Amino acid sequence: MIRLEKRPQPSAIWKTVTPLLAVILTIVAGGLMFAALGTDPVAAIRTIFWDPLFHPQYASYSRPQLLVKAGPLILIAIGLSIGFRAGIWNIGAEGQYIIGAITGAGAGLALYPSEAWWIFPMMVAAGALGGWLWAMIPAILKTHFNTNEILVSLLLVYVAENLMASMAVGALRNPEGGGFPGSRNLSQWPAASNPELIAGTGMHWGVMAAFVAVILAYVLMSRHLTGFHIQLAGQAPRAAAFAGVRPERLVVFCLGLSGALAGLAGIFEVTGPAGQLSIDFNVGYGFTAIIVAFLGRLHPAGILLAGLLMALTYIGGELASFTLGIPAAAIQSFQGMLLFFLLAVDVLTNYRIRLGRTEAAT
Amino acid sequence: MGLSTISPTLLVASLMIAATPILLAALGELVVERAGVLNLGVEGMMITGAICGFAAAVGTGSPALGFVAAAASGAALALVFGFLTQILLSNQVATGLALTLFGLGLSSLLGQGYSGIRPPPTARFDFGPLSDLPFVGRVVFGHDWIVYLSLALTALIWWFLTRSRAGLTLRAVGENHEAAHALGMKVVAIRLCAIAFGGACAGLGGAYLSLVRVPQWTEGMTAGAGWIALAIVVFASWRAWGVLVGAYLFGGVTVLQLNLQAAGVAFPVEYLSMSPYLVTIAVLVLMSARSGRRALGAPACLGKPFHASQ
Numbered sequence: 001m002i003r004l005e006k007r008p009q010p011s012a013i014w015k016t017v018t019p020l021l022a023v024i025l026t027i028v029a030g031g032l033m034f035a036a037l038g039t040d041p042v043a044a045i046r047t048i049f050w051d052p053l054f055h056p057q058y059a060s061y062s063r064p065q066l067l068v069k070a071g072p073l074i075l076i077a078i079g080l081s082i083g084f085r086a087g088i089w090n091i092g093a094e095g096q097y098i099i100g101a102i103t104g105a106g107a108g109l110a111l112y113p114s115e116a117w118w119i120f121p122m123m124v125a126a127g128a129l130g131g132w133l134w135a136m137i138p139a140i141l142k143t144h145f146n147t148n149e150i151l152v153s154l155l156l157v158y159v160a161e162n163l164m165a166s167m168a169v170g171a172l173r174n175p176e177g178g179g180f181p182g183s184r185n186l187s188q189w190p191a192a193s194n195p196e197l198i199a200g201t202g203m204h205w206g207v208m209a210a211f212v213a214v215i216l217a218y219v220l221m222s223r224h225l226t227g228f229h230i231q232l233a234g235q236a237p238r239a240a241a242f243a244g245v246r247p248e249r250l251v252v253f254c255l256g257l258s259g260a261l262a263g264l265a266g267i268f269e270v271t272g273p274a275g276q277l278s279i280d281f282n283v284g285y286g287f288t289a290i291i292v293a294f295l296g297r298l299h300p301a302g303i304l305l306a307g308l309l310m311a312l313t314y315i316g317g318e319l320a321s322f323t324l325g326i327p328a329a330a331i332q333s334f335q336g337m338l339l340f341f342l343l344a345v346d347v348l349t350n351y352r353i354r355l356g357r358t359e360a361a362t
Numbered sequence: 363m364g365l366s367t368i369s370p371t372l373l374v375a376s377l378m379i380a381a382t383p384i385l386l387a388a389l390g391e392l393v394v395e396r397a398g399v400l401n402l403g404v405e406g407m408m409i410t411g412a413i414c415g416f417a418a419a420v421g422t423g424s425p426a427l428g429f430v431a432a433a434a435s436g437a438a439l440a441l442v443f444g445f446l447t448q449i450l451l452s453n454q455v456a457t458g459l460a461l462t463l464f465g466l467g468l469s470s471l472l473g474q475g476y477s478g479i480r481p482p483p484t485a486r487f488d489f490g491p492l493s494d495l496p497f498v499g500r501v502v503f504g505h506d507w508i509v510y511l512s513l514a515l516t517a518l519i520w521w522f523l524t525r526s527r528a529g530l531t532l533r534a535v536g537e538n539h540e541a542a543h544a545l546g547m548k549v550v551a552i553r554l555c556a557i558a559f560g561g562a563c564a565g566l567g568g569a570y571l572s573l574v575r576v577p578q579w580t581e582g583m584t585a586g587a588g589w590i591a592l593a594i595v596v597f598a599s600w601r602a603w604g605v606l607v608g609a610y611l612f613g614g615v616t617v618l619q620l621n622l623q624a625a626g627v628a629f630p631v632e633y634l635s636m637s638p639y640l641v642t643i644a645v646l647v648l649m650s651a652r653s654g655r656r657a658l659g660a661p662a663c664l665g666k667p668f669h670a671s672q
Contacts, residue, residue: 004451004669006669037471089455091459141643141646141647144651145647145650145651146650146651147643147646147647147650147651148596148646148650150402150455151589151592151593151596151642151643151646152643152646154586154589155586155589155590155593155639155642155643156639156643157586158585158586158636158639159636159639159640162632162633162635162636163632163636165632166630166632166633170630287463290459290463291460291463294456327470327471327474329467329470329471329473329474329581330467330471331467332463332466332467332470332471333464333467333468333471334467335463335467336460336461336463336464336465336466336467336468337464339456339459339460339463339464340442340446340457340460340461340464343446343450343452343453343456343457343460344446344450344452346450346452347450347451347452350451351451
């Protein structure tokens with residue numbers, strides 16, 4: 001008989017080993033999935049994890065993509081992780097990302113074709129503000145009416161998607177675009193573009209912001225009283241109440257911060273890699289960032305690594321669908337599987353597994 | 363075209379069709395939540411049911427077998443969630459999200475090559491001459507058997523939760539799992555049964571979308587229906603008849619906005635499309651504001667992990 005015995009404290013070793021174990025299990029299970037799809041599993045795994053970085057032909061294109069994809073994932077996941085630590089579940093980052101792109105792009109396009117230097121910084125600020133405002137909806141509803149923030153933030157993603165579609169064919173449509181949906185190309189307007197800063201690396205302002213967010217989040221969570229309050233509220237809400245933590249403030253702070261970071265990711269994406277606001281602008285970064293946050297153990301350094309790994313699976317997935325004909329959707333289930341395995345092996349962090357008979361009369 | 367082209371008979375009839383997927387999924391989730399488990403993976407189970415049911419119905423030519431396959435796939439996926447949360451004691455919110463993300467990926471993987479196909483039609487339930495009555499014939503007696511199944515299921519779940527001994531046990535587990543365990547109830551086994559039932563219902567709801575409502579397979583076709591089902595359980599204050607009201611209310615908003623789109627009302631299509639989500643949020647706010655700080659009717663152990671040795 002196998003039974004679980006609760007550890008007095010989560011095991012520090014397992015806490016770092018479990019993400020690696022989950023990745024290995026996902027690779028094995030993913031290999032089986034690819035074999036079932038009729039592809040050589042070894043070739044598929046190598047294409048996803050190795051070729052994007054080291055393939056002589058494709059690596060020169062796909063290596064810079066690593067930072068391009070990891071930037072928004074890390075930026076969003078950092079914000080989400082802080083809320084998750086406090087038990088505040090913002091799962092609508094995808095919507096805040098879209099709104100950040102809309103407000104930022106809209107603020108910039110209002111001044112087209114000015115060449116003033118402050119246009120790009122102003123757009124970035126407008127994007128962060130847009131994401132923050134969109135996240136304030138679930139936050140205020142939570143603090144004033146006790147409405148579930150999970151459902152509201154998620155439902156607002158669909159509202160944001162429709163809003164974006166209406167902007168792409170309406171208010172923000174390129175007047176010189178021949179009637180096609182989509183805004184002006186922001187990356188070709190020097191005052192508003194977010195270019196690659198060092199050629200061949202994929203580094204742009206959004207990636208810089210992600211790195212800064214990692215450092216600031218680390219400082220906040222380990223050196224600042226607010227960070228302590230966030231952890232306390234997540235682990236022992238009653239103790240937090242006695243320590244004078246105001247739960248309403250935490251809700252507003254955590255949702256606002258994650259919304260602003262998601263909005264930032266949106267504006268950096270629309271001015272840089274995406275270039276324009278169009279109907280298919282969002283590609284699910286806001287949802288994948290949830291996996292990144294958990295895979296990184298809700299710790300800034302972990303999220304940095306997890307974001308890079310997740311970006312690798314995105315690029316590898318594209319490469320695999322290009323060279324091996326693996327459907328692009330396979331990679332999405334691969335990412336979902338990773339989160340499943342991570343949650344499953346997490347039992348080893350919090351519990352000891354005991355073999356043998358249960359003691360009598362328990 | 364104008365508003366006069368909207369026929370009230372067809373409006374009510376299509377309202378019932380639009381509400382049925384959500385009703386089925388929400389009924390399943392109601393039972394799961396009354397057992398004290400919060401499964402946020404409804405969307406993932408619905409979409410998996412949608413494609414599995416679609417593939418089975420196209421493959422065998424029988425919509426009934428399609429619905430069976432959809433229920434089985436939904437239950438299978440739900441049991442993955444059950445294993446993780448009940449046996450391995452993982453966080454229910456995170457695991458539910460994982461289920462949704464995985465289900466969306468899995469469904470588009472399975473759905474390769476199924477787009478653009480029409481599924482075999484689901485037969486109307488034959489009421490004989492009753493179906494020829496004006497208005498009533500179309501609205502009450504003019505549907506396929508899944509609509510009647512969903513209505514019967516509502517009554518059955520109401521009876522089960524409020525009038526049967528097994529339902530009392532299930533509610534006891536959801537209200538206080540420590541006490542239920544002390545009384546010798548098998549908390550984990552009961553919860554696993556509820557989770558599997560919830561998954562089967564979500565799968566049925568998804569298959570109703572792909573086999574009857576649309577009827578076609580497109581990627582991501584549930585478009586948040588699973589999340590709306592979760593919201594409807596809250597709206598219903600965890601009661602079966604409330605779920606019915608909530609689902610039909612939502613179906614009404616959906617059908618009305620689709621009809622307004624079709625009638626060419628001078629209002630941007632995108633804003634009409636977002637209205638069901640906005641109405642759901644508004645209703646959630648009203649419900650949670652009315653019941654004060656703690657939502658009335660929420661099972662006390664909702665979302666809490668249970669470990670027998672504690």
